[in-house]
Amino acid sequence: MDLEVLRLFRAVARGATVTETAAKANMTQPALSRALNRIEREAGAELFQRVGRALRLTPVGTVFAGHVETVLEDYDRGLRAVAEMVDPEAGVVPLAFLHTLGTWLVPPLLSGFRDRFPKTRFELRQHGEEGLVRELLDGTADLVLTSGDPGCPAIRWKRLLVEPLRLAVPPRHRLAGRRRIRLAEVADETFVLLRPGYGLRDTTERLCREAGFTPTVGFEGEEVETLRGLVTAGLGVSLLPLPQTATFPSSGTEPLAPHLTVTDVQSSRDLGLAWLADRVLPPASAGFREHVLTAAGELSGDGRSPAGRAAGHRP
Template identity: 75%
Template sequence: MDDMDLHVLRLFQEVARGATVTDTAARARLTQPALSRALHRIEREAGAALFQRAGRALRLTPAGHAFAAHVDAILERYDEGLRAVAEAVDPEAGVIPLAFLHTFGTWLVPPVVSSFRAAHPRTRFELRQHGEEGLVRELLDGTADLVLTSGDPGDPLISWVRLLEEPLLLAVPPRHRLARRKQARLADVAEEEFIVLRPGYALRETTVRLCAQAGFTPRIGFEGEEVETLRGLVTAGLGVALLPLPHTATFPPEPAQPATPHLRVTDVSSARDIGLAQLAGRDLPPATARFREHVLATAPRTLPA
């Protein structure tokens, strides 16, 4: 592709990832026909059809999938090169791509980023939020240098270090028979409906595992995608859940007591690990390496319940 410039490859990448031609052209300040011609030029140079139309959208052909993987690698290496040059010229002005679990955006991420920026004010962050599956993809795709996640992803390509342990409490409705207690056995709610996160979230897997340790399989009544949604459903009397307490945006964080009763679990070790992950064997850019050391140095070992 002697005459193919990086801008056109980025446009190809956007469409390949599901963006419409209309939206991509608008963001690039191109006409739609101009973008279509650019995509056709890529196909001519590749010697194969890379897209097929599905309604109003374009979908990759098998050849398109093969080509897109190489485009992603080219652009990733190019962007890494730009970052390396920028940090060589001004080591304090690096960019740190950080991805994290949705629930960490209200209490864990703000203070660690803020305290790091206080010492390195010219450093910039690119922040993304996902469930655990999305966090793994961010690392493997090279779009994040570091991820904050719940539990070890268990992937041989990913290196994970435990930062702290977060207690999980049994959340029950305000008028529940256990609501006046400070603690309870998980087995005490074996016959009740559980409110859990959807498959793909580590908290769901942890809930199922802890229930199995307590001697039962949870009867799932509702599934959600955010912890605070689950807490709201418990408050409405729709079931029980194993949840972390909400925390203040301080570091170390302090727990905030919600209106819904949260009971300490006594029959199983009810907690989840929070850790920091990166690609195994990869040398991190200087700014990211400094941020990693900052997080490791400042994280508390256990959160209060």
């Protein structure tokens, strides 16, 4: 079976329509349908079922799709390995990272590395912590930038920075004029949090427990800047990383939510780099890992501390 036919199958299995897939492959829809039918004949089972105008995987098709993903990923990794042996400086680095790191940490790390190795390409993905762990375990990312040690024996994690978390309150909140606050003072407030599965959600709930209460959740979101906007709109309070004014300017009609220093609990989160413990990384990814471990401390700012200099943090 042609690998390109398997790529077509994977595209449709991931949710693309036959029309979209055929157009991207520069082929006709009937030709694509014949290719999918050929796969089903070779598999000896119906892999798709039609739901309206879309094709959806059958239970058998779902099992087959998992093996197709493995075959194609192994093949692509093989191509990468050969290409990097021929020209180590022209490799590809599959990197996944937290959404919040894309505004300040990731860009200078990438540009600094490409200053030295301009032919290196990056495949970038953004997730919450659970998605980042999956990227590593599935082999779709060589490295991930995340918060906190994933706690998985198969993954090695190295702390890079300690990032402070501040209590964001609405601009007209009773505490908006303060600069410092005890977290226990907002025990009765409504909190705006990320959905379960995000590390910042777990960190917030843990810090609230340390302060003696369980937060009342009024709203849940999937991005920190969305939470900041909800706080600014007066919908609750939230423990958040310091804002990046380049990505969250004031609208001119509503000032940015004040961010108060928390004094009764250690309100911060660890940021680090993770990779599979037993995997030898390709040269480009191994080089980028060393670059990150060396450069991250030099990129700290806005109260962020290099891992080795964070007062009160474990080594």
